[in-house]
Amino acid sequence: MALDRWLALAILGLCLVYGYAAWFTMDANLPRFMQRNPVWPSTFPKALSVMGAICAFYILVFQKPMDAPGDDDVDYRKFLSYNWGQALALIVLMLVYAVCLRPLGFIGSTVGFLIAGAWVLGERRVHISALVSVVAAGGIWWLVSDVLGIFLRPLPFFLM
């Protein structure tokens, strides 16, 4: 089964779960006065779940196989021949950044993220990437916090 059908199957599952919530569980706590309303909070989701399930089922059963993509496009069948390790490393790095942003402060985590990201992609001269990262992180922090007035905690939690 091709990837697009697997995804259609996943979306079908999602629609069924969503539909179950919309049709059977959501209205349980609906107040009396709202039940007299012609439209309930679940009306629109009910319609969506049915349409979504039908559409996903259609793709699952009737979709013609995909054309092979061109050289420039990413073909999932050749996934392992790509630099998937780098992509995975960057995803992990983004998640780490999200976790560190509050406790480590904006400047520290951004500099770390940019240096590590450049390292993953093959920039081994740390002094250069460190310089670029510090200038960029400092500049953006100044722009966002001083010019625009949006607060971002710059330093680790124990300093500020």
Next chain:
Amino acid sequence: MLDGILLGLTTALSVQNLFLVTMGCIIGTLIGMLPGLGPMSIIAIMIPIAIGIGDPASALILLAGVYYGAIFGGSTSSILINAPGVASTVATSFDGYPMARKGQAGKALTIAAISSFIGGSVGAVLLMIFAPALSSVALLFHSAEYFALMVLGLAAIAAFAGQGNVAKAVLMTILGLIMATVGEGALFNAARFTMGFPSLQSGFGFITLAMAMFALPEALFLVMHPARSGKGGKAGEIGKLRITRQDARDMAPVVGRQSIQGFFIGVLPGAGATIASFLGYAVERNLASPKEREQFGKGSVKGLAAPEAANNAACSGSFVPLLTLGIPGSGTTAILLGALISLNVTPGPRLMTDSPDIFWAVIISMYIGNVVLLVLNLPLIPYIAKLLAVPRPFLIPFILFFTLMGSYIGQNNPTELMILVLLGIGATALRMANYPLAPLLIGFILGRMMEDNFSRAMQLYRGPSFLWERPMTAALLLLALILLVLPSWRARRERMRNLDSSMGD
């Protein structure tokens, strides 16, 4: 009217106001380039400064400059790094980004600048002529028609997804609509489908979703498949800035049509620049010859010019209900309304008679803002496009960083970043399987408005009878159905014809 124009000119052409409009354009462009800060947030940020000026006409002139600048800045990031920070520039990235990848970033930016200039200018002229008359037409549209208009818009988007892909596009649209139902709606103050996560109480963030659907998969693809970024480092090239005579000839009718269509869509409160740009793209794609249609989505000049002209014209259009009725048609004009009221000006039917100087100064300053924007930006384009020449190990982490910042600044919530990354992984898988992602985002943007209008119409008519009792609603819905069925019918006819001709030989 001539008196009014002269009055407006004298106000807008003073040295102070010219300075303000220039400053506004520069600030708007620079900040608008950061994904995540759209016109709405920039205007909100500038309001304290504008009120500090004191004179309502000058304040509005400054804000109009910021508004136009921000829209142009937003197009820049959609074209260069496929990161549309504003809903109305999502359609710009469909063709702008492929052009940049082909090494024509300079040309793409030039086309965007010129199309937005013309769209904005035509919009300003139309605003001058039609403002008084149009205010009454806008009131004829009720919630039932808005609902139908949005269904039509979504159908148009799904229909242009290309042959054999309509089912996938429809599924993505529905998925977007489903995602829009998460969180608290406007009509029912109860959280739905949050699965117990407090961060989902207010639903998915628009910017988070936009970044996850476009910028993140693109950056990951660039990492996985470096050959993708153009052979021989073509993507790093800026290319020629000049547009050829042929491009100009292709653009002219598109820009003309879309400036007018965009303006009239912009007049409808709630429709605004986003719908105008998508509909503009869809309409031009359907009008183009089959050969040109192939080019759409791969770097078509027409496909870039259409949404740019339409969204700028619609921005002018959205001032009609604001200035004549006091009804803000979009988030941005709602913020402008707030600014106007705090400057002691109440927009409404009496604005034109009570303070004509403000009314006309705003219109004239829109025009001046457009001229300033063009004069400022054309020489700056080579420098803006240099962004792409940054070496890969730095460019990609920076794109990822701006993506993360975009959704963090708005919410100040690290959980949002987790959601962003998870959605981004899902989007990457969907893109690999040839699912178009634009319909998902559009469904999400329109979903909440659509449900509100649907519910309001249901309440007014005590049931779904509005679907057939209001002729305009029925007509719009029928048109949507035709749009969806047409591509598969056309494909079948073509198949039959091929079969016939092969049998005849």
